[in-house]
Amino acid sequence: xxxxxxxxxxxxxxxxxxxxxxxxxxxxxxxxxxxxxxxxxxxxxxxxxxxxxxxxxxxxxxxxxxxxxxxxxxxxxxxxxxxxxxxxxxxxxxxxxxxxxxxxxxxxxxxxxxxxxxxxxxxxxxxxxxxxxxxxxxxxxxxxxxxxxxxxxxxxxxxxxxxxxxxxxxxxxxxxxxxxxxxxxxxxxxxxxxxxxxxxxxxxxxxxxxxxxxxxxxxxxxxxxxxxxxxxxxxxxxxxxxxxxxxxxxxxxxxxxxxxxxxxxxxxxxx
Amino acid sequence: xxxxxxxxxxxxxxxxxxxxxxxxxxxxxxxxxxxxxxxxxxxxxxxxxxxxxxxxxxxxxxxxxxxxxxxxxxxxxxxxxxxxxxxxxxxxxxxxxxxxxxxxxxxxxxxxxxxxxxxxxxxxxxxxxxxxxxxxxxxxxxxxxxxxxxxxxxxxxxxxxxxxxxxxxxxxxxxxxxxxxxxxxxxxxxxxxxxxxxxxxxxxxxxxxxxxxxxxxxxxxxxxxxxxxxxxxxxxxxxxxxxxxxxxxxxxxxxxxxxxxxxxxxxxxxx
Numbered sequence: 267x268x269x270x271x272x273x274x275x276x277x278x279x280x281x282x283x284x285x286x287x288x289x290x291x292x293x294x295x296x297x298x299x300x301x302x303x304x305x306x307x308x309x310x311x312x313x314x315x316x317x318x319x320x321x322x323x324x325x326x327x328x329x330x331x332x333x334x335x336x337x338x339x340x341x342x343x344x345x346x347x348x349x350x351x352x353x354x355x356x357x358x359x360x361x362x363x364x365x366x367x368x369x370x371x372x373x374x375x376x377x378x379x380x381x382x383x384x385x386x387x388x389x390x391x392x393x394x395x396x397x398x399x400x401x402x403x404x405x406x407x408x409x410x411x412x413x414x415x416x417x418x419x420x421x422x423x424x425x426x427x428x429x430x431x432x433x434x435x436x437x438x439x440x441x442x443x444x445x446x447x448x449x450x451x452x453x454x455x456x457x458x459x460x461x462x463x464x465x466x467x468x469x470x471x472x473x474x475x476x477x478x479x480x481x482x483x484x485x486x487x488x489x490x491x492x493x494x495x496x497x498x499x500x501x502x503x504x505x506x507x508x509x510x511x512x513x514x515x516x517x518x519x520x521x522x523x524x525x526x527x528x529x530x531x532x533x534x535x536x537x
Numbered sequence: 538x539x540x541x542x543x544x545x546x547x548x549x550x551x552x553x554x555x556x557x558x559x560x561x562x563x564x565x566x567x568x569x570x571x572x573x574x575x576x577x578x579x580x581x582x583x584x585x586x587x588x589x590x591x592x593x594x595x596x597x598x599x600x601x602x603x604x605x606x607x608x609x610x611x612x613x614x615x616x617x618x619x620x621x622x623x624x625x626x627x628x629x630x631x632x633x634x635x636x637x638x639x640x641x642x643x644x645x646x647x648x649x650x651x652x653x654x655x656x657x658x659x660x661x662x663x664x665x666x667x668x669x670x671x672x673x674x675x676x677x678x679x680x681x682x683x684x685x686x687x688x689x690x691x692x693x694x695x696x697x698x699x700x701x702x703x704x705x706x707x708x709x710x711x712x713x714x715x716x717x718x719x720x721x722x723x724x725x726x727x728x729x730x731x732x733x734x735x736x737x738x739x740x741x742x743x744x745x746x747x748x749x750x751x752x753x754x755x756x757x758x759x760x761x762x763x764x765x766x767x768x769x770x771x772x773x774x775x776x777x778x779x780x781x782x783x784x785x786x787x788x789x790x791x792x793x794x795x796x797x798x799x800x801x802x803x804x805x806x807x808x
Contacts, residue, residue: 295679342680362676371682405633408566409613411642413680 287385288358289349291377292317296342297412297525298372303336313337313373317348320368325354334387334394334532338484340524342413345376345395345531349387387532393457394481395531398474398490398522414471415490415526421472421497423463428503429496430459430474432510433489440513442489443482444521452513455479461493472497475530484521492519558656559629560620562648563588567613568683568796569643574607584608584644588619591639596625605658605665605803611795613684616647616666616802620658658803664728665752666802669745669761669793685742686761686797692743692768694734699774700767701730701745703781704760711784713760714753715792723784726750732764743768746801755792763790
């Protein structure tokens, strides 16, 4: 405001000398956010802006954060990883408590630590794990409406796992991403893809876990939709290799709703 | 409106002849309700009014429901039981689906059935089961903020179970109810009282389950608060008999928050 009146502290020089790179592990309930990525000026609430605003209030200076990746509107995170540069002297492990007064209870900082200046939450990610939850019962539970896809019938968990196994390894996943995905290379490597049930005899909550070196847009939600059709007996597990080979978005399953999806964990090269 | 103009259908006689007593099992997320019991005229949202309004829209006639008991503001239910009289010809088992368009997604009808005209959800209840959830971690999970009490340290589950065992049986529970509870007989029988953990080695979500023939106001939340102090090492399990004997609300634990409490099940004499 009074730029011309006050000689500013030479922040840049100081910053370079004492600048730290802080890495936070963040959990959030995505229900009430329009995704992770900042949409400043639109008035739409995003996780990134909420975190940046909280960090600015805490540290007294504007902060730009880098996330491991975007999550879409309504998608949750248990282990989203972000980093940011700051000259603040707040001990890194104190961020979870220190940010508490500035954040809504839909966002929790699970861990804070200092990382090398070269660390970048997005470009340094080695692999990511997503989870997708199905709630299988005639009527949806009010306690899972925000956190699972409602499936009003039983699913064949064994068949889903047989189909899921075919997705492991390096494949061209162009049939398993949103039609307009603007990338040239659709090859991703999937390390783990399996479905577990909460109760062996009478499964109600099913959890699909997928770990891979990268994911295309909507890839987990389309995998979840395709496996849902296998579990419902509409597709056979043994048809999966041909389906992957086709590379045709029109042949794979529906994109299931965002509420069942969680960015569960991000691992880095130096860990 | 036009009472004088239209000869009303002699509903009473018809009703008596074709009246049915319908019993519904209802789950609700209590977060956004000011309790179960109707507070008509106040504008405060209650579960009872929401159900009555939905039933009126569905059946075309005003409906009064009877619940197995009230739940306080913010308290949830997995197995609340209600009954109501209607002349509607909707098959009882169809109510869960038929009410869907008229209810918010925070309320789910899990089951519908016809019961004898003498059935009353409150007076016929043989026993009730409540659950109370503790979420034990430094930082609260955004996914449990509505459904568990946050405990930012570890609890000794074995000690809690030792203490819980002393609550079983018939006792005068005047020390375990809200100070102003307007009853004369404070004796209740507890059939089950135990705490289970989600993971044996590293428990995070603890669930207290209490079944009894009746409960005083805030009784489960005060039991939960007392057992919390046992789990934290502030009370010894062997002090429980004396604590019960004292009958002094000032000596028992805090009333924990409503968000961790669930009316889990209600059983009836004829089942």
